[in-house]
Amino acid sequence: MDDRDRSLEVATETGAVSRRDLLAASPVLMLAVLRGEIPAQRVTSGYTMLRPIDPASNPLETYPNRDWEQVYRDLYTPDSTYHWMCGPNDTHGCLLKASVKNGVAVYSDPSFGYGKATDIYGNKASQRWDPRACVSGLAYVRRAYSDRRVKGCYVRAGFRQWIDDGLPREADGQPPLRYRTGRGKEDFDKVTHEEAAALVAKVYTNIATTYSGDEGAELLRAQGQYEEEMIEAMHGAGVQTMKFRGGMPFNAPFRVGGFYRLANMMALLDVAVRGVEPADSVGGRHWDSYSWHTDLPPGHPMVTGQQTLDFDLFTAENAKLITLWGMNWIATKMPDAHWLTEARLHGAKVVTIAPEYQSSSCKADRAIIIRPGSDGALALGLAHVIVNEGLYDEQFVKTQTDLPLLVRSDTKKMLLAKDVLVGYTNAVLTTVELVEPGTKLPPAAEQGHQYAPADLRDEWGDQMVWNLRTGAPAVVTHDDTGDNFPTGVDAALEGEFQVDLVDGTRVTVRPIFDAVKQYLDDTCTPEQISDVTWVPVDAIEELARDIAANPTKTLFVEGMGPNHFFNNDNKDRTIILVAALTNNIGHYGGTVGSYAGNYRLATFSGIGQWIYEDPFDVTLDGSEKAKVNKRLKAESAHYYNYGDRPLKVGNKMFTGKTHMPTPTKSMQFANSNSLLGNAKGAHDVIINTLPKIEMIVHNDWYWTASCEYADVVFGVDSWPERQLPDVFGSVTNPFLHAWPSTPMKRIHREGPRRLHPARVQRQQPHSRLPLRRPPRVIEEGHALLHDDAHQPQDRRLGADQREQAVVHQDRPTRVLPRRGRVHRVRREPSGSPRAGRRDRVRAGRDHGPTAPAARSCPAGAVRPRRERLERGGAAGAQRRTHSASDRRVEPSAAVRRLLARARHAEVPPRMSLDGRLG
Ligand code: SF4
Structure with missing residues (x-):
């Protein structure tokens, strides 16, 4: 027995042996016991850890050293918190709370402040609005640091060259093609914000000068790409070729409205260039938002005069039947998805109507899979069942709709009182105020009733119904609806009647309802509709009966999917017909609505002063x-997306003068990647439309495909770092948010603390992005973080802790206990929450664009790679290697083979000088 065994023997006798010593000595002790040198009882008496413990005790109370726990507490304990507004194009708007550690916003949480909100009457919102957030919003704070973050301003090399060469133009006024066709392929110069602004201003001035007056018009004609009506619509002002787009103004009107203000201010340039008086000047053009996105349901204004019908989504609470028409509520209304699921808990029935089994369908009681674009037909099938089974709300239909109004069989127009009653003069209306042309109306927020042009009143007239009580026509004015409907009148809904007119003739008249019924009977039986929509007959009948059984409690929720069809207005008109038949208009829980009304600014009625x-x-x-x-003019972005031309078929121009677009020579936009980066028909836009445009300016904080195809990119604040306050409203929730300024330091402009050697290089005039290789921020012990391009993604439990660990980059030994595996987190997707660790590692360095962009058409995505190969040689490869900085990976043999194939693939059509496909 050696000394250690003897001391252990003593220790076991006293019971003071540690577990570690005991385990270390176990083999020797066992041998001694087996040899009979030590009684077994003496050994086991020392195993205090084998004795049963008191179940009521807490072993951690006596645990000798728990300091290590503080490490983990430190990781998650923020130094400070602040609130920020998540306000992307999804239009929900969620107030979130960021937690800051070492000057970095490391994560976000819901603010849990909605339950404290009160209205002007002091009513408090329900706590059920909290938590209000979605995973995208929670991840945004990390994306602010991502490697795709735009940190500064960038100018495309070819565009910069055009300016440096003195803005040369061809005989037809266009810049030479070589300056215009490098978008998506060329490198970018990093410039200061001031320099970028100066370059953009210079080109704006040049464009306005080039295309103003008769000479400008002649140049546009010589380019052979524009209809004469487009050139005439400019009225000689070159600034009319400048297009601006901000986004949905209700969602932060100062931020978004700034673009429209800029368009209005182009009147200054017009005066400077054309020398006209301010009163004769014009500004630029602002592109629309929602109609371009196809969110707007076109049938709403046709039926109601309102651009859109909307309701707060929580009204699902009040419904018993919720029908989703092309709207995937669960997936697209994330912070309000719970209202739908909770409505089901309250007993509401949910029906999804869509071409696909969507994520809302699995929450629904019934999923109706419909043939794309046939929603209107389905609604007519429902109307057929409701009318023919007598399921409609007769009283509502007679007093609240125009279905009882009489139509003349000879002219197919409404029967007016003046047609029948000698010397009839239109009634003086109390619910509508008639206004003369030129009358200035009060701001929308202060309008308490309807207005109508006075000169329409006579044409409008007063209509008539057939009074079943008297057997004669009766006058029903615009005032006579609902509770005001004349008590002595029982309007007929069906039948044909003879009416004597003041001119002595007799005509047959019938209620609109009767005509609609005939149309439904002739063409919209469930069997006929089933053929058109592919919806089973019994599903049509069952849904119709369900809707009729839930008057005032059926929601018709419309999404944007069906708006993509040319018959889209019919979808709205027919859905509203079904709602009108069943008394489901204008009730909490029983109405028609979209979510698209975020153009409304009535609540922020002073914004007009900012914009105009x-x-x-x-x-x-x-x-x-x-x-x-107001100097600017509005224009729909549809025309830009349609080859920058109006709708003309053969020699017939369908676009009217009021909507005529002008040639687009510059575009500046923000808050939307859809205008360019993921535009519909992106190949056509990129190949055929972009080369006609001489300057594309994009403001963004994230390097999207729109940045990739822009000439100038202005880096801007991300939402978690907004320095300027704003306000925010949305038509799908009741809150008006004051958008706070954040205490976060601007990421997109370098501060002194981010000085590093590469900055000197960046500040060189004309330094190209590829020359900037980011330095290592963390040097010692973290080399693997920068050299792990082939490492698999780390999805193991605990990766988040290691991510957090890197926040403490100044204390690596304390927070990287599993150093050997940390680098494996490195390959997590950029922008994901975990990618934040990598982002933080890179924080403070300048990150320029990396190609290809994540969202683009296949042609755009493959082009930069192909270009890299096409350039060939060490120079091209070297530039691109630097451009991709530390993301660059030498292609494998398989990838090289793939790229070689791409190089020999069919070359996409290229733009010819006349702007046509070649
Ligand atoms: S729902 Fe929209 S606004 Fe709300 S947190 Fe998510 S992304 Fe942000």
């Missing part, structure tokens, strides 16, 4: 109202 402030007479006193002088 007179650029020639700016009000500097903040307490004064700004003078409004």
Whole structure:
């Protein structure tokens, strides 16, 4: 027995042996016991850890050292928190709370502040609005640091060259093609914000000068790409070729409205270039938002006069039947998805109507898979069942709809009182105020009733119904609806009647309802509709009966999917017909609605002063109202997406003068990648339309495909780092948010603390992005973090902790206990929450664009790679290697083979000088 065994023997006798010593000595002790040198009892008496413990005890109370736990607490304990507004194009708007550690916003949480919100009457919102957030919003704070973050301003090399060469133009006025066709392929120069602004201003001036006046019009004609009506629509102002787009103004009107203000201010340039008086000047053009996105349901204004019908999504609470028409509520209304699922808990029935079994379908009681674009037909099938089975709400139909109004069989027009009653004069209406042309209306927020042009009143007239009580026609004015419907009138819904007119003739008239019924009977039986929609007959009948059984409690929720069809207005008109038949208009829980009304600014009625402030007479006193002088003109972005031309078939021009687009020579936009990066028909836009445009300016904080195809990119604040306050509203929730400024340091402009050697290189004039190789931020012990391109993604439990560990980059030994595996987290997708670790590692360095962009058409995505190969040689490869910085990976043999095939693949059509496909 050696000394250690003897001391252990003593220790076991006293019971003071540690588990570690005991385990280390176990083999020797066992041998001694077996040899009979030590009684077994003496050994086992020392195993105190084998004795049963008191179940009521807490072993951690006596645990000798728990300091290590503080490490993990430190990881998650923020130094500070602040609130920020998540306000992307999804239009929900969620107030979130960021937690800051070492100056870095490391994660976000819901703010849990919605339950504290009160209205102007002091009513409190329900706590059930909390938590209000989605996973995308929670991840945004990490994306602010991602490697695709735009940190500064960038100018495309070819565009910069055009400016440096003195903005040369061909005989037809266009810049030489070589300056215009490098988008998506060329490198970018990093410039200061001021320099980028100066370059953009220079080109704006050049464009306005080039295309103003008769000479400008001649150049546009010589280019052979524009209809004469487009050139005439400019009225000689070159600034009319400049297009601006901000986004949905209700979602942060100062931020978004700034673009429209900029368009209005182009009147200053017009005066400078054309020498016209301010009163004769025009501004630029602003592109629309929602109609371009196809969110708008076109049938809503046709039926109601309102651009869209909307409701707060929580009204699902009040419904008993919720029908989703092309709207995937669960997936696209994330923070309000719970209202739908909770409505089901309250007993509401959910029906999805869509061409696919969508994620809302698995939450639904019934999923109706419909032939794409046949929603209108389905609604007519429902109407057929409701009318023919007598399931409609007769009283509602007679007093609240126009279905009882009489139609003349000879003219197919409404029967007017003046047609029948000698000397009839239209009634004086109390619910509508008639206004003469040129009358200035009060702001929308202050309008308490309807307005109508006075000169329409006579044409409008007063209509008639057939009174079953008197057996004669009766006058029903616009005022006579609902509770105001004349008590002595029982309007007929069916039948044909003879009416004597004041001119002595007799005509047959019938209620609209009767005509609709005939149409339904002739063409919309469930069997006929089943053929068109592919929806089973019994599903049509069952849904119709369900809707009729839930008057005032059936929601018709419309999404944007069906808006993509040319018959889209019919979808809205027929759905509203079904709602009108069943008394499901205008009730909490029983109405028709989209989610698309975020163009509405009535709640922020002062925003007009911001957008349209007179650029020639700016009000500097903040307490004064700004003078409004609207100089800009609106234009739909549809025309740009349609080859920058109006709708003309053969020689027939379908686009009217009021909507005529102008040639697009510049575009500046923000808040939407859809205008360019993921535009519909992206190949056509990129190949055929972009080369006609001389300057594309994009403001963004994330390097999207729109940045890739822009000429100038302005880096801007991401939402978690917004420095300027704003307001935010959305038509799908009741909250008006004050958008806070955040205490976060601007990421997109380098601060002194981010100085590093590469910055010197960046500040060189004309330094190209590829020359900037980011330095290592963390040097010692973290080399693997930068050299792990082939490592698999780490999905193991605990990866998050290691991610957090890197926040403490100044204390690596303490927080990287599993150093050997940390690098494996490195390959997590950029922008994902976990990618934040990598982002933080890179924080403070400049990250330029990396190609290809994540969202683009296949042609765009493959082009930069192909270009890299096409350039060939060490120079091309070297540039691109640097461009991709530390993401660059030498292609494997398989990838090289793939790229070689791509090089010999069919070359996409290229733009010829006349702008046509070649
Ligand atoms: S739902 Fe929209 S606004 Fe709300 S957190 Fe998610 S992304 Fe942000």
